[in-house]
Amino acid sequence: MTDTAEPFGARLRGAMDARGPLCVGIDPHASLLADWGLGDDIAGLERFTRTVVDALAGKVAVLKPQSAFFERFGSRGIAVLERAVADARAAGALVLMDAKRGDIGSTMAAYASAYLDPAGPLFSDAVTVSPYLGFGSLRPALEAARAAGAGVFALALTSNPEGAEVQHAVRPDGTTVAASVLTALKAENAAEAAEGRLGSYGAVVGATLGGTAHRLGADLAIDGPLLAPGIGAQGATPADLPAVFGAAVRNVLPSVSRGVLRHGPDAASLVAAASRMADEVRAVAE
Numbered sequence: 383m384t385d386t387a388e389p390f391g392a393r394l395r396g397a398m399d400a401r402g403p404l405c406v407g408i409d410p411h412a413s414l415l416a417d418w419g420l421g422d423d424i425a426g427l428e429r430f431t432r433t434v435v436d437a438l439a440g441k442v443a444v445l446k447p448q449s450a451f452f453e454r455f456g457s458r459g460i461a462v463l464e465r466a467v468a469d470a471r472a473a474g475a476l477v478l479m480d481a482k483r484g485d486i487g488s489t490m491a492a493y494a495s496a497y498l499d500p501a502g503p504l505f506s507d508a509v510t511v512s513p514y515l516g517f518g519s520l521r522p523a524l525e526a527a528r529a530a531g532a533g534v535f536a537l538a539l540t541s542n543p544e545g546a547e548v549q550h551a552v553r554p555d556g557t558t559v560a561a562s563v564l565t566a567l568k569a570e571n572a573a574e575a576a577e578g579r580l581g582s583y584g585a586v587v588g589a590t591l592g593g594t595a596h597r598l599g600a601d602l603a604i605d606g607p608l609l610a611p612g613i614g615a616q617g618a619t620p621a622d623l624p625a626v627f628g629a630a631v632r633n634v635l636p637s638v639s640r641g642v643l644r645h646g647p648d649a650a651s652l653v654a655a656a657s658r659m660a661d662e663v664r665a666v667a668e
């Protein structure tokens with residue numbers, strides 16, 4: 383970690399306290415571009431992204447660009463993504479790159495260099511990763527994040543109904559695959575937790591899960607942030623958070639994309655939608 387960089391977990395806690403516990407996703411779906419009166423082309427992508435960043439980067443704790451929607455436009459889409467990351471960070475938002483990367487360790491090192499090397503054009507405050515090539519394969523990303531004061535969010539219990547067939551599978555030791563990911567994250571967060579700080583290694587846990595058997599506020603607490611997608615278009619609401627997260631609800635960072643973006647392109651309407659959502663989350667988390 384550089385001398386000046388606070389660890390990601392502490393920066394996230396500060397941002398959530400100051401701006402409200404909300405992450406807004408930047409997901410330029412073709413249908414949203416159309417709803418905003420924009421073309422499904424590079425000019426539309428650029429206008430959409432700039433509108434969201436200009437409206438929200440100074441207001442919300444975290445912006446989460448979904449890499450897939452930029453990748454589909456090739457190198458010019460990636461250039462839009464690079465500018466969005468830089469502009470959002472300059473305006474004060476933490477940027478969580480939703481790239482869900484996962485591969486063998488040697489390739490994971492290249493992904494770590496892409497998103498977690500402060501000298502790189504896509505350097506982000508945190509990145510999403512998939513632990514389903516084995517948690518140990520994430521080691522290069524975990525180490526790069528530690529060195530940069532950045533964060534990593536590993537998929538644990540995803541918001542989609544298909545996730546359970548892999549994540550709820552029971553291992554030979556009787557624990558589920560998801561539980562093993564959560565336990566590994568807790569170990570990564572141990573040093574920060576010992577100092578009374580929120581850890582920098584988070585889990586992705588869908589707000590859609592209902593009363594999960596995985597007790598995230600008890601034996602499976604990770605002492606780090608819990609990114610909770612699924613509110614809005616996928617059907618969950620802030621009122622669902624306590625049942626899913628129990629005592630860990632204070633560490634939850636709900637993530638909403640279409641539920642906020644559908645209020646655009648008017649900047650004031652985007653800000654109002656994000657602010658309403660943050661208030662609803664605060665009401666259940668405090």
Ligand SMILES: O=c1ccn([C@@H]2O[C@H](COP(=O)(O)O)[C@@H](O)[C@H]2O)c(=O)[nH]1
Nearest residue numbers: 407448540541542611615616638639640
């Ligand atoms: O379990 C997961 C992990 C990631 N996502 C991502 O979050 C957003 C959700 O968008 P909405 O429009 O708010 O439904 C999207 O980028 C997903 O790829 C998730 O939904 N579930």
